[in-house]
Amino acid sequence: MTRLAERLDSIRDRIGKAEQQYQRPAGSVKLLAVSKTRPVTDVQQALQAGQRCFGESYVQDALEKVTALAGETIEWHFIGPIQSNKTRPIAEHFDWVQSVDRLKIAQRLSEQRPPTLPPLNICLQVNISRDPAKSGVTPEQLLPLARDIALLPQLQLRGLMTIPTYSDNFEQQRQPFRDLRVCMETLQAEGFALDTLSMGMTDDMEAAIAEGATMVRIGTAIFGPREQKAK
Numbered sequence: 001m002t003r004l005a006e007r008l009d010s011i012r013d014r015i016g017k018a019e020q021q022y023q024r025p026a027g028s029v030k031l032l033a034v035s036k037t038r039p040v041t042d043v044q045q046a047l048q049a050g051q052r053c054f055g056e057s058y059v060q061d062a063l064e065k066v067t068a069l070a071g072e073t074i075e076w077h078f079i080g081p082i083q084s085n086k087t088r089p090i091a092e093h094f095d096w097v098q099s100v101d102r103l104k105i106a107q108r109l110s111e112q113r114p115p116t117l118p119p120l121n122i123c124l125q126v127n128i129s130r131d132p133a134k135s136g137v138t139p140e141q142l143l144p145l146a147r148d149i150a151l152l153p154q155l156q157l158r159g160l161m162t163i164p165t166y167s168d169n170f171e172q173q174r175q176p177f178r179d180l181r182v183c184m185e186t187l188q189a190e191g192f193a194l195d196t197l198s199m200g201m202t203d204d205m206e207a208a209i210a211e212g213a214t215m216v217r218i219g220t221a222i223f224g225p226r227e228q229k230a231k
């Protein structure tokens with residue numbers, strides 16, 4: 001077994017234990033392997049170990065992998081900041097975009113999604129900690145944005161995503177995840193059929209599962225520490 005396969009196994013184990021501990025149904029938390037900045041050989045190793053969903057943050061870096069692995073059954077998620085001049089390759093090559101926080105970007109993704117492909121799955125990114133350094137809409141901006149995006153034909157609104165301000169304290173980690181769950185419940189009460197709460201990374205995965213995450217996005221614990229990407 002490769003080192004990477006072992007790490008994947010231990011993450012699956014952590015997810016299973018957290019589901020049990022916090023009374024979540026077994027298998028209710030999906031694992032997104034965040035392969036940003038990693039070489040295609042890492043993705044191949046993860047594929048061999050049974051991982052099918054991968055998250056990428058940088059368009060160019062992602063396209064190399066998407067192209068190289070075109071013959072494989074992979075669900076690709078775009079999770080990084082989106083510049084409006086990069087929406088076309090994202091609309092053409094990804095299955096999900098989790099980092100939508102502006103109507104203009106959503107409109108472009110819908111227009112540029114090839115009609116031969118199923119609608120692009122969308123999560124709205126919420127700046128739940130109201131951190132000026134982070135992307136995402138505020139909870140107040142969420143309902144009007146969701147209403148506008150629901151009208152776009154080539155998009156399917158699936159849920160919410162967040163990256164909270166870092167904390168190493170478990171109870172403090174839970175609070176923003178609880179707040180995001182309330183945002184999702186509010187939208188559901190307004191009639192939106194959402195099924196995805198994308199929250200939790202390597203350091204706060206258990207807190208997110210405790211608060212209802214349906215998808216955790218894990219990079220470091222699967223692929224090892226990342227080098228800081230040069231801007």
Ligand SMILES: *Cc1c(COP(=O)(O)O)cnc(C)c1O
Pocket residue numbers: 034036057079080163201202203217218219220221
């Ligand atoms: C990099 C990244 C992750 C993975 O973070 P780790 O701490 O390495 O698990 C998750 N979500 C987003 C949006 C990211 O950019």
